[in-house]
Amino acid sequence: xxxxxxxxxxxxxxxxxxxxxxxxxxxxxxxxxxxxxxxxxxxxxxxxxxxxxxxxxxxxxxxxxxxxxxxxxxxxxxxxxxxxxxxxxxxxxxxxxxxxxxxxxxxxxxxxxxxxxxxxxxxxxxxxxxxxxxxxxxxxxxxxxxxxxxxxxxxxxxxxxxxxxxxxxxxxxxxxxxxxxxxxxxxxxxxxxxxxxxxxxxxxxxxxxxxxxxxxxxxxxxxxxxxxxxxxxxxxxxxxxxxxxxxxxxxxxxxxxxxxxxxxxxxxxxxxxxxxxxxxxxxxxxxxxxxxxxxxxxxxxxxxxxxxxxxxxxxxxxxxxxxxxxxxxxxxxxxxxxxxxxxxxxxxxxxxxxxxxxxxxxxxxxxxxxxxxxxxxxxxxxxxxxxxxxxxxxxxxxxxxxxxxxxxxxxxxxxxxxxxxxxxxxxxxxxxxxxxxxxxxxxxxxxxxxxxxxxxxxxxxxxxxxxxxxxxxxxxxxxxxxxxxxxxxxxxxxxxxxxxxxxxxxxxxxxxxxxxxxxxxxxxxxxxxxxxxxxxxxxxxxxxxxxxxxxxxxxxxxxxxxxxxxxxxxxxxxxxxxxxxxxxxxxxxxxxxxxxxxxxxxxxxxxxxxxxxxxxxxxxxxxxxxxxxxxxxxxxxxxxxxxxxxxxxxxxxxxxxxxxxxxxxxxxxxxxxxxxxxxxxxxxxxxxxxxxxxxxxxxxxxxxxxxxxxxxxxxxxxxxxxxxxxxxxxxxxxxxxxxxxxxxxxxxxxxxxxxxxxxxxxxxxxxxxxxxxxxxxxxxxxxxxxxxxxxxxxxxxxxxxxxxxxxxxxxxxxxxxxxxxxxxxxxxxxxxxxxxxxxxxxxxxxxxxxxxxxxxxxxxxxxxxxxxxxxxxxxxxxxxxxxxxxxxxxxxxxxxxxxxxx
Numbered sequence: 001x002x003x004x005x006x007x008x009x010x011x012x013x014x015x016x017x018x019x020x021x022x023x024x025x026x027x028x029x030x031x032x033x034x035x036x037x038x039x040x041x042x043x044x045x046x047x048x049x050x051x052x053x054x055x056x057x058x059x060x061x062x063x064x065x066x067x068x069x070x071x072x073x074x075x076x077x078x079x080x081x082x083x084x085x086x087x088x089x090x091x092x093x094x095x096x097x098x099x100x101x102x103x104x105x106x107x108x109x110x111x112x113x114x115x116x117x118x119x120x121x122x123x124x125x126x127x128x129x130x131x132x133x134x135x136x137x138x139x140x141x142x143x144x145x146x147x148x149x150x151x152x153x154x155x156x157x158x159x160x161x162x163x164x165x166x167x168x169x170x171x172x173x174x175x176x177x178x179x180x181x182x183x184x185x186x187x188x189x190x191x192x193x194x195x196x197x198x199x200x201x202x203x204x205x206x207x208x209x210x211x212x213x214x215x216x217x218x219x220x221x222x223x224x225x226x227x228x229x230x231x232x233x234x235x236x237x238x239x240x241x242x243x244x245x246x247x248x249x250x251x252x253x254x255x256x257x258x259x260x261x262x263x264x265x266x267x268x269x270x271x272x273x274x275x276x277x278x279x280x281x282x283x284x285x286x287x288x289x290x291x292x293x294x295x296x297x298x299x300x301x302x303x304x305x306x307x308x309x310x311x312x313x314x315x316x317x318x319x320x321x322x323x324x325x326x327x328x329x330x331x332x333x334x335x336x337x338x339x340x341x342x343x344x345x346x347x348x349x350x351x352x353x354x355x356x357x358x359x360x361x362x363x364x365x366x367x368x369x370x371x372x373x374x375x376x377x378x379x380x381x382x383x384x385x386x387x388x389x390x391x392x393x394x395x396x397x398x399x400x401x402x403x404x405x406x407x408x409x410x411x412x413x414x415x416x417x418x419x420x421x422x423x424x425x426x427x428x429x430x431x432x433x434x435x436x437x438x439x440x441x442x443x444x445x446x447x448x449x450x451x452x453x454x455x456x457x458x459x460x461x462x463x464x465x466x467x468x469x470x471x472x473x474x475x476x477x478x479x480x481x482x483x484x485x486x487x488x489x490x491x492x493x494x495x496x497x498x499x500x501x502x503x504x505x506x507x508x509x510x511x512x513x514x515x516x517x518x519x520x521x522x523x524x525x526x527x528x529x530x531x532x533x534x535x536x537x538x539x540x541x542x543x544x545x546x547x548x549x550x551x552x553x554x555x556x557x558x559x560x561x562x563x564x565x566x567x568x569x570x571x572x573x574x575x576x577x578x579x580x581x582x583x584x585x586x587x588x589x590x591x592x593x594x595x596x597x598x599x600x601x602x603x604x605x606x607x608x609x610x611x612x613x614x615x616x617x618x619x620x621x622x623x624x625x626x627x628x629x630x631x632x633x634x635x636x637x638x639x640x641x642x643x644x645x646x647x648x649x650x651x652x653x654x655x656x657x658x659x660x661x662x663x664x665x666x667x668x669x670x671x672x673x674x675x676x677x678x679x680x681x682x683x684x685x686x687x688x689x690x691x692x693x694x695x696x697x698x699x700x701x702x703x704x705x706x707x708x709x710x711x712x713x714x715x716x717x718x719x720x721x722x723x724x725x726x727x728x729x730x731x732x733x734x735x736x737x738x739x740x741x742x743x744x745x746x747x748x749x750x751x752x753x754x755x756x757x758x759x760x761x762x763x764x765x766x767x768x769x770x771x772x773x774x775x776x777x778x779x780x781x782x783x784x785x786x787x788x789x790x791x792x793x794x795x796x797x798x799x800x801x802x803x804x805x806x807x808x809x810x811x812x813x814x815x816x817x818x819x820x821x822x823x824x825x826x827x828x829x830x831x832x833x834x835x836x837x838x839x840x841x842x843x844x845x846x847x848x849x850x851x852x853x854x855x856x857x858x859x860x861x862x863x864x865x866x867x868x869x870x871x872x873x874x875x876x877x878x879x880x881x882x883x884x885x886x887x888x889x890x891x892x893x894x895x896x897x898x899x900x901x902x
Contacts, residue, residue: 003035003069003141005079006058008043013075016183017042023078024071033084034091039067059147071141077180078104086177087141095170096142099179101134113399114178116374116387119367121174124167129229129344132198134375136163139180146170160201168205203237216246229345261338263306266319269328270299281305283314295322313339317349324356330596332356347377354386360594363393381410385417392424394592395570400424415445422454431462431742450508452478453486460493460712462742465750468716479504488616492641492814493712493789498665501812505616505644506667523628526606530562531886534607534630537638538569538619540587541577544793545613545638547770550576551681553583555875561882564605566590566598569619595624602629608889609882612648615639622648632885632895635668637678640792640814642666649895650885652878653677656820657813663897671881671898675867676824678817679878680796682871687775696735697762698779703732703846706780706803708764708794711739713786714747721839722784723754729846735780738763777801781852782845787835789814795821800869804855806830806845808838824868827859 005024009017021040028038043058055072062070069091073079080086083099090097101115117134118126127135138159142150150165166172206219219242226235276289276297286301299322305315316339323332336353340346354369367390373383388403404421411417422437435458442451456471472494478485479500488505496504533556539545556563565584570591581587590598598621602610610630614620615638625633626647634650635643642651644667651658651668654677658670693700705725707714714736726732738744748758767773774797777783783798785791785807791798795805795818807818809831819831832838845852867873880900888896 002067004039004062004067005071017075027079030081031085033088056151080178083179095146096172098140098174102178116371130375199234267303270296275300313343347373351383366390415441415448449484457490463746498662502665509644525631532608534564536566537613540567541572613638657816669895676820685771687771691776704780706735708737711743774801777803825866
């Protein structure tokens with residue numbers, strides 16, 4: 001099968017056309033797809049022939065040469081490298097194929113941005129009822145003979161006419177993949193008259209085709225569709241066409257039918273409600289009642305309205321929103337989709353449906369809803385904001401920022417949009433822009449939820465400490481006052497205590513998800529031959545949690561346990577992911593699955609114990625656990641603190657990270673392991689080849705203190721102590737992880753302000769191989785832990801590599817992890833109990849090499865014998881914990897503190 005790519009060339013486009021032709025050849029060489037050969041036909045336009053005439057002439061030339069398929073490609077466009085491959089599964093069943101509207105980003109690296117659009121189209125109606133420039137592109141693939149037939153009408157001089165004939169008479173599809181990329185930023189033209197022109201052109205096309213032998217049934221269907229979509233002028237034109245050909249059909253043409261639905265089911269959740277005395281079927285009254293919090297009475301009025309007028313989309317819209325706000329999101333989405341079947345021209349309805357689908361979450365579907373809303377009303381800021389949130393959730397952060405910016409052009413003083421844009425910029429590590437966006441939001445609404453905590457965290461990431469103490473104090477006071485001032489994770493890295501951390505996390509968790517009491521809900525209690533464990537995480541890839549746990553999954557006793565992974569993070573093919581997929585009995589990739597789909601799968605598999613590994617970290621989906629995935633639910637490792645919910649039964653920890661005096665600040669029952677709660681992977685290899693200090697910018701003879709913690713864990717308080725240590729130990733340097741451009745510059749500046757030369761702070765560059773990173777720990781003399789949120793995986797790495805870690809025992813879980821590891825290694829000498837003791841011990845070890853050597857020798861000996869790095873032993877202990885949890889459940893007992901014996 002052959003394909004010809006036709007490129008119309010105006011004199012000013014000759015260079016662009018050559019690049020376009022090259023992209024065709026490159027795509028064919030990349031993957032030819034269904035074609036045995038591809039030809040490029042350049043059609044020169046001298047100005048005497050319109051573009052439609054050029055394309056028709058090119059199509060005739062191709063047909064004469066026996067070429068079956070054509071691609072019309074504008075010189076502004078380049079063919080996507082995998083375009084031919086993407087066609088392969090569609091080409092046999094269709095006559096014309098269009099792709100996603102994509103545009104090359106300014107970096108000119110070939111990356112495409114996908115504009116607001118309908119991502120898939122199979123029906124002419126999808127084209128008719130939306131903005132033409134935001135649904136289809138000029139560049140497309142079409143059967144050669146079909147192109148001639150569609151272009152043979154005088155309407156072919158109008159590109160809309162040509163495309164309408166294609167979609168009206170032939171089998172066409174827009175696929176959810178990019179076929180061509182526009183290079184010059186001309187993708188979308190927001191001419192307000194474009195949609196009207198589209199409809200007028202279609203009416204003219206119908207009038208011409210039906211002039212002699214009209215298809216009355218088809219015209220009646222079009223009449224119905226135009227009326228449903230609120231396009232009354234076009235409906236009137238179709239009505240005239242029908243009556244002109246058969247006056248007796250006027251009555252039938254006046255009738256309307258709307259999709260049937262079950263009103264009783266739609267209102268059952270509010271069945272007990274009665275409308276206020278004297279209330280009528282008044283939508284404005286229903287809306288006012290809902291806004292005042294009288295949801296059930298508002299629903300009763302909506303029911304009255306819909307009993308009288310089943311096609312009232314406003315009442316259906318409000319009823320759907322009320323269900324979503326009451327936690328019945330799936331039914332709310334269904335009701336709003338019914339409303340859209342009646343009137344899909346309502347941009348607010350599409351946007352609100354998108355918001356509801358984000359909450360399910362069905363992110364790809366939500367994005368499609370926001371795109372439809374923007375297509376219908378390009379100036380609707382909430383749809384641009386929703387679109388940006390959906391893109392962020394899909395990991396398309398650059399596109400998300402562009403949509404946030406568009407929303408802010410339309411609504412520049414929206415604190416929510418500014419805050420969400422800042423969060424996205426933070427994900428992109430554009431911390432300076434993120435901080436500016438957060439601070440602008442604060443000027444508009446300083447009490448916007450979690451904003452002040454985000455500002456503080458962004459400053460910590462950048463080590464921008466001006467006014468740090470004052471901001472920290474204000475955040476802590478606001479938490480004490482019950483304000484939603486910070487999300488839980490950043491709050492771990494400031495001077496908060498266990499009580500405040502519980503307050504913060506409970507405010508964050510709130511009552512957003514309906515909860516089931518332990519052992520009840522949809523999760524059935526059944527005794528299986530083996531206990532069914534399911535680990536839930538968004539981080540089954542190169543991530544600290546997966547890095548530490550990989551061997552545990554492999555070592556679980558398969559005679560007693562069946563082990564499953566529910567992965568809802570983005571797909572990955574890194575080395576750790578490949579290892580994990582082999583380490584589970586069943587590994588399920590559930591990225592973009594809705595909560596309901598995952599819950600149903602968990603119930604179908606009859607999980608006994610569901611283990612959350614994410615907590616309140618990025619990508620977490622704790623709402624799943626609120627619906628009872630399993631009779632027993634616990635959290636392990638991913639989040640160092642209480643989750644603040646009543647649906648997580650257990651938290652796995654140890655007596656060091658959670659002391660008895662702090663148990664009151666945990667909403668879970670704690671399952672105590674006898675030694676450290678942290679699992680380790682003995683299979684971590686360390687390069688045997690010696691590293692040299694010169695490779696990493698370290699002086700050959702100086703004493704090297706190091707800390708490879710993230711920059712946000714470094715606070716002014718601990719930095720003051722570090723600089724004092726460097727002052728006391730003259731021939732010494734501090735080796736830190738290179739966080740970001742701003743943190744490097746700010747730390748150098750802060751050091752100089754404390755009288756320490758910037759050159760004494762050395763930053764470790766990133767190395768690709770973990771084996772090399774572990775090996776370079778040997779170049780340091782002592783690892784200095786941070787306060788509040790200390791070293792976790794970084795401490796484990798250091799100790800595994802043989803580097804002593806000095807810590808100061810904190811008050812919170814996050815500040816006691818290194819002490820837990822050291823206790824398991826029987827190294828209490830490295831656990832200090834005050835900042836001053838921490839400072840003097842660091843100086844002492846640096847000044848007395850024999851003491852440090854003794855410490856290193858003890859670490860080396862204990863490394864091979866202690867429980868910390870005995871992973872098989874750890875596996876048996878945590879299995880004891882799981883077994884006790886399950887036995888209590890089978891016995892009908894409520895969760896209680898568990899102490900695992902040696």
